[in-house]
Amino acid sequence: MSKTLAWLSSLLIQGALWLAAFISVFPFYWMIAGATNTANDITGGKISFGSHLIENITKFFTLVDAPRVFANSFFVAITGTVLTLIVTSLAGYGFEIFRSRTRDRIFGGLLFLLSVPFAALMIPLFVMFSKAGLANTFAAVLLPGIAAIFMIFYFRQSTRAFPHELRDAARIDGLKEWQIFAYIYVPVMRSTYAAAMIIVFMTNWNAYLWPLIVLQTNEMKTITLVVASLASAYTPDYGLIMVANVLATLPTILVFFLLQRRFVEGMLGGVK
Amino acid sequence: MKHFTFSWRKGLLAAAGIQLLTATMALATEVTVWCWAPEFNGAAMNEAIARYTASHPDVKITVVDFAKGDLEQKLQTQLASGQTEGLPDIVLIEDYGAQKYLLSFPGAFEPLTDKIDYSQFADYKVALATVDGQTYSLPFDSGASGLFYRSDLLAEAGYDAAALQDVTWDQIIEIGKAVKAKTGKPLFSIDQNDAGAIRIMMQSAGSWYFNPDGSVHIKDNPVFKAALTTWVKMLQTPDLYKQVSGWGDYTGAFNNGDVAAVFTGVWMTGGIKNNNMPGKWAVAPTPKLDGVDGATHYSNLGGSSWYVLSSAPSKDAAIDFLKTIWAGDVDFYQKILVGQGAFSSYLPARNGPAYSATDDYFGGQAVWANFSDWQAKIPGVNYGIFTNEADAAVVTQLPGLVAGGDIDAAIEAIDAQVAAQIQ
Numbered sequence: 262m263s264k265t266l267a268w269l270s271s272l273l274i275q276g277a278l279w280l281a282a283f284i285s286v287f288p289f290y291w292m293i294a295g296a297t298n299t300a301n302d303i304t305g306g307k308i309s310f311g312s313h314l315i316e317n318i319t320k321f322f323t324l325v326d327a328p329r330v331f332a333n334s335f336f337v338a339i340t341g342t343v344l345t346l347i348v349t350s351l352a353g354y355g356f357e358i359f360r361s362r363t364r365d366r367i368f369g370g371l372l373f374l375l376s377v378p379f380a381a382l383m384i385p386l387f388v389m390f391s392k393a394g395l396a397n398t399f400a401a402v403l404l405p406g407i408a409a410i411f412m413i414f415y416f417r418q419s420t421r422a423f424p425h426e427l428r429d430a431a432r433i434d435g436l437k438e439w440q441i442f443a444y445i446y447v448p449v450m451r452s453t454y455a456a457a458m459i460i461v462f463m464t465n466w467n468a469y470l471w472p473l474i475v476l477q478t479n480e481m482k483t484i485t486l487v488v489a490s491l492a493s494a495y496t497p498d499y500g501l502i503m504v505a506n507v508l509a510t511l512p513t514i515l516v517f518f519l520l521q522r523r524f525v526e527g528m529l530g531g532v533k
Numbered sequence: 534m535k536h537f538t539f540s541w542r543k544g545l546l547a548a549a550g551i552q553l554l555t556a557t558m559a560l561a562t563e564v565t566v567w568c569w570a571p572e573f574n575g576a577a578m579n580e581a582i583a584r585y586t587a588s589h590p591d592v593k594i595t596v597v598d599f600a601k602g603d604l605e606q607k608l609q610t611q612l613a614s615g616q617t618e619g620l621p622d623i624v625l626i627e628d629y630g631a632q633k634y635l636l637s638f639p640g641a642f643e644p645l646t647d648k649i650d651y652s653q654f655a656d657y658k659v660a661l662a663t664v665d666g667q668t669y670s671l672p673f674d675s676g677a678s679g680l681f682y683r684s685d686l687l688a689e690a691g692y693d694a695a696a697l698q699d700v701t702w703d704q705i706i707e708i709g710k711a712v713k714a715k716t717g718k719p720l721f722s723i724d725q726n727d728a729g730a731i732r733i734m735m736q737s738a739g740s741w742y743f744n745p746d747g748s749v750h751i752k753d754n755p756v757f758k759a760a761l762t763t764w765v766k767m768l769q770t771p772d773l774y775k776q777v778s779g780w781g782d783y784t785g786a787f788n789n790g791d792v793a794a795v796f797t798g799v800w801m802t803g804g805i806k807n808n809n810m811p812g813k814w815a816v817a818p819t820p821k822l823d824g825v826d827g828a829t830h831y832s833n834l835g836g837s838s839w840y841v842l843s844s845a846p847s848k849d850a851a852i853d854f855l856k857t858i859w860a861g862d863v864d865f866y867q868k869i870l871v872g873q874g875a876f877s878s879y880l881p882a883r884n885g886p887a888y889s890a891t892d893d894y895f896g897g898q899a900v901w902a903n904f905s906d907w908q909a910k911i912p913g914v915n916y917g918i919f920t921n922e923a924d925a926a927v928v929t930q931l932p933g934l935v936a937g938g939d940i941d942a943a944i945e946a947i948d949a950q951v952a953a954q955i956q
Contacts, residue, residue, distance in 0.1 A: 301808060304785025324571070384614045391616035473603050474610050477619045478565075479595065486599065493569045493600035496784060496804030 292510070295503035303499040317500040321508070324501070325487055326479070331508075334466060334483040337402055338512070341465035342458060344407045350454065352408065353416025354442060358428070368417070371410045379470065387474055397477040405471065406464070412457060419453040419527075420446075455520045456527025463513050484509045562850045564594040566839075567608070568625035569601035573800070574674075574837070577869040581858040584865055592850050597621065605630065612638045617844035622851040627837045628661050628676070633918040634840075635664045642669045643841040648852055649860050655878040657913035662838055669840055671855040672878040676798035676836030677908040678733050681805055682720075684815040684896055686793040690715040694898075697817035699830070702734070702763045705820045709773035712793050720794045722786030723767075723774040725931055728924035729834050730767075733796065734760035737832035738825045739912030742923035742951065747915070749955065751923070752948040759825045761927070761944065765934045796820070798834040799904045803874030811894045818907060831910040836878070876904055919955050926950040 295303050296318075298311035321327070356368050386405055387396070395401040423446060431441045447454070469485045476482060488505045491498070517524070568574040575598045582594045599607065604625070611620055612634075626634055635642060644667035651659045654672045662670035680697065687697070690712040700708070709720035723730075735741055740756035743749060751757055767773055775792050777783045787795045788808035795801065796819060805814055818830035839859065841851050858865055859879070866882035869875040882888060883905040891899045929950070930943040 301785070301788050304781045305789040305791075306785075384610055387610055388614045388616055391614065391618055396616070396619045470606075473599070474607055477597065479597050486603070489600040489603055490569070490571060490598050493602075494572050495570050495800055496807065497781065498572075499781065 289510075292503050292506050295499060296507050298500055298503075300497065300499040300501075303503070313500055314504075317504045320498070320501050321504045324491070325505070327508075329480065330482055330484050330487050333399075333481060334485075334509075335512070337399055337468070337472070337483055338462055338466040340399070341403045341406060341468075342462045344403065345409055345412060345461045345465075346454060346457060348407050349409055349412035350416045350447075350450075350457070351442070352413045353418075354420050354446060356413070357417045357420035357423075368413075372414065375410050375414075383471070383474060386471075390475060396475055397481060398475075399481070401475040402468070402472050403465075406468070409461070409464075412461060415457060415460075416453065419450060423449065452523045452526035454527070455523030459517055459520055459524050462516050466513055562592045562847050564592060564623065564845075564847045564851050564854060565621040566594060566596045566623040566625075567604055567621040568596060568598055569604050571596075571598040573803070573873050573875060574598075574625055576873050577673075577875045580869055580872065581854075581862075581865060584862060585854050585858050589854075592847075592854065594854065601627070608634075612641050617842070620842050620844055622842060622845035622847050623855070624840050624842065625673070625837050626670075626840055627835065628658070628833075629835075629916050629920045631662050631670065631838065631840075632664070632916055635662070635669055636918055641843060643843040643845075643848060643852070644669055645671065645841065645852065645855075649856060653860065653880050655880060655908050655911065657833065657911045658836070658838065658878040660913035661916055662840075670838035671840075671859050672838045673859070673875075674800060674836050675876045675878045675904070675908050676800065676833040677876065677904045677911060678737075678796060678798055678819045678832045678834045679904060679907065680794060680796045680817040680819060681787075681801065682794035682815060682817060683790075683810070683813055685813045686712060686716045686718060694815055694817065699818075700820050701823045702767065702820045703823045706767060706770050706773055709770065713772040716793065718791065718793050719773060719775045720792060721774040722777045722783050722792045722795065724777050724779065724783050725768065725935075726778075726928050727783075728927045730764050730796070731757075731760050731927055732920075732924070733819060733832045733834050734763060734822055736912060736914050737819055737830070738822055738828045739914060740827075741914040741916060742920060743915060743917035745915045747917050749948060749952050751951060752944060756822070756825055756827075758940070758944060759822050761934070762940055763822060765931070765940070768931065768935045798836065799876040799908075800835065800874065802876070802900065806874070806894050812896050814895050815898055816895060816900055816903060818903075827912070829910060829912065831907045831912070833911050870901060876901065876908075878908065880909070919951065922954045923947070923951050926954075 291308055294308055294310050297314040298307055299313050302311055302313075356364055382405075390396055390401040390404075395404075427445055427449065428441055431445050436444065467485060468483070469489070472483055473486055473489075476486070484505070488502065488509055491502050491505055566578055568578060575596050578596050582596070586592060586594065608620075608624060608626075611617075646666070646668045649668075649671060651668055655675060658670075658672035658675070659668055662668055662672070682697065684694070687693075687708075690708070692708060692711075697708075705720070712718065712720050735756055738756045738759075740750070740754060742751055742754075742757070775786055777786055784804060786792045788804065790808075790810065795805075819832050821830050822828040839855060841848060841855070845851060863879075863881050863885045866877045866879055867885040867887035870877070870882075870887045883902070888901045888905055889899060890901065891897045892901075926947045930938075930947055934940065934943050
């Protein structure tokens with residue numbers, strides 16, 4: 262009796278997991294299959310692979326200045342990730358290690374700011390950057406995101422797991438504060454950094470609304486803007502759009518799989 | 534002290550460098566154009582640019598394309614911020630939104646009334662971009678509407694081209710039932726969240742959600758009531774249509790042969806010609822509203838126009854470019870008609886060869902000449918500022934109406950919702 266029950270519950274769990282896996286994986290499959298079909302096939306509901314991949318790819322590379330667009334996207338994503346990780350991990354470390362009542366209040370204030378929607382900040386931000394002569398520059402794309410409050414919060418939480426004994430030992434060995442951060446904290450927290458890196462890279466790579474507002478010329482466009490523009494055709498060429506989507510998704514998938522193990526550790530708050 | 538002189542000198546050098554840079558840049562006049570749909574608007578604009586720069590090598594015109602919603606968001610953010618730097622010289626705006634931009638941002642756009650001869654453009658296109666006697670647009674593509682249908686399927690059900698020249702929407706319902714019975718295919722693909730049909734019906738009888746002065750014209754508008762009643766009646770006839778969701782689904786249905794017809798703007802012609810059914814399509818005039826004063830077979834769906842920003846540094850070059858090509862080059866319009874299916878509202882263009890050509894894809898019909906004739910008769914209406922809000926109010930009431938709700942109560946509710954939103 263209990264054996265059948267166990268078997269039944271495992272079947273249910275398996276079924277639910279398979280369903281969840283299908284729901285999250287199927288769109289990816291359809292995107293890849295779509296890249297090999299014509300627009301009419303796709304809107305007609307065809308979900309098997311077709312023979313138009315080369316044609317769609319050729320179309321994409323003739324219509325889009327791909328090297329430029331991807332160079333822009335990579336520049337924004339990589340520079341943004343590096344700068345964000347440096348600033349937010351320093352801040353998170355600082356807030357946790359050098360605690361004081363004032364700093365905790367500042368931190369509380371920062372968390373409160375998380376609740377302000379970006380749409381409310383967009384126009385003032387644009388005025389600021391435009392007045393500073395930074396409209397249509399990558400600096401304008403990157404600067405507002407570098408001190409990402411959520412990431413500061415994330416690093417502060419993770420720093421709680423950072424053993425104080427290590428810091429004390431390093432102090433006794435005569436390391437200065439910045440050396441403790443650079444030589445002790447960073448290597449120890451690499452799982453945390455890996456998880457943060459995936460999140461920040463994805464955010465920067467997929468950034469849409471703000472780059473859309475501040476970037477103004479074709480030379481500066483990132484891949485997300487190009488995909489959106491392709492999709493706005495009067496009779497959208499879905500095969501072409503799917504090729505663009507596959508190419509736009511690849512880097513984030515790659516980064517994720519490269520750092521997957523560390524991502525899981527980092528999310529669980531691991532300290533190595 | 535020494536350090537100071539050094540950096541000061543360096544600064545001077547940098548300043549000189551920047552000046553040199555701007556001096557070289559000033560040699561060429563640069564004009565920037567923002568638009569959406571690169572394969573349509575962008576391609577037409579690039580053709581115009583090639584023609585203009587051939588005779589004006591000192592002008593450099595660049596097209597920057599965005600998704601339509603993105604372009605609107607960018608433009609709105611920037612106009613609201615008051616920072617004109619980085620705004621384009623020329624921007625494409627959809628006709629339904631024209632009044633909103635012109636009235637919300639007075640002074641942002643350049644009036645072209647004394648620079649362009651507007652008598653050469655379709656009246657309704659000029660009317661929609663006119664505020665206080667000043668016209669601001671260079672009217673571009675027309676949204677003249679028509680009924681595209683599969684001639685093979687309708688013939689099977691017993692309807693030839695002549696039978697479709699003068700039909701009402703009520704007759705369309707009967708035709709739809711016959712087509713479904715004979716061929717097994719519904720006539721239309723319909724997305725209930727799209728109020729395009731209501732817009733087509735209203736404008737065909739010279740009416741809109743708003744009065745010319747901008748006040749709401751819904752509650753006591755017999756045309757709106759007739760349009761809504763007709764549309765609900767159509768939605769209550771399941772044999773008439775295949776229910777779809779979203780643009781891809783909607784276009785997919787007729788491009789894959791699932792449904793037998795589509796009523797839409799002339800800009801769909803290119804899409805239909807891509808669906809690989811040569812000789813099986815034809816176009817009839819838009820069906821007419823039953824029992825409405827001033828009902829016609831002529832209406833409009835969508836369409837957009839070019840506007841010049843008054844803050845633009847190369848404003849004069851931009852205006853000269855629009856005037857020379859877009860308001861003067863008949864041959865240009867033939868080229869973009871053939872290439873992009875971009876159907877212009879520049880009336881002299883219809884005398885060109887491409888506009889009178891017949892098309893074998895449409896069984897030898899002179900499609901463009903038909904649309905030209907229809908376009909000239911489209912009643913002009915004032916789209917006002919809140920068309921999208923009114924659309925949304927209509928769409929909200931539709932499910933209840935289709936389920937048999939009271940039409941007058943629904944109209945009251947729509948009127949109240951729109952009135953509340955525009956205050």
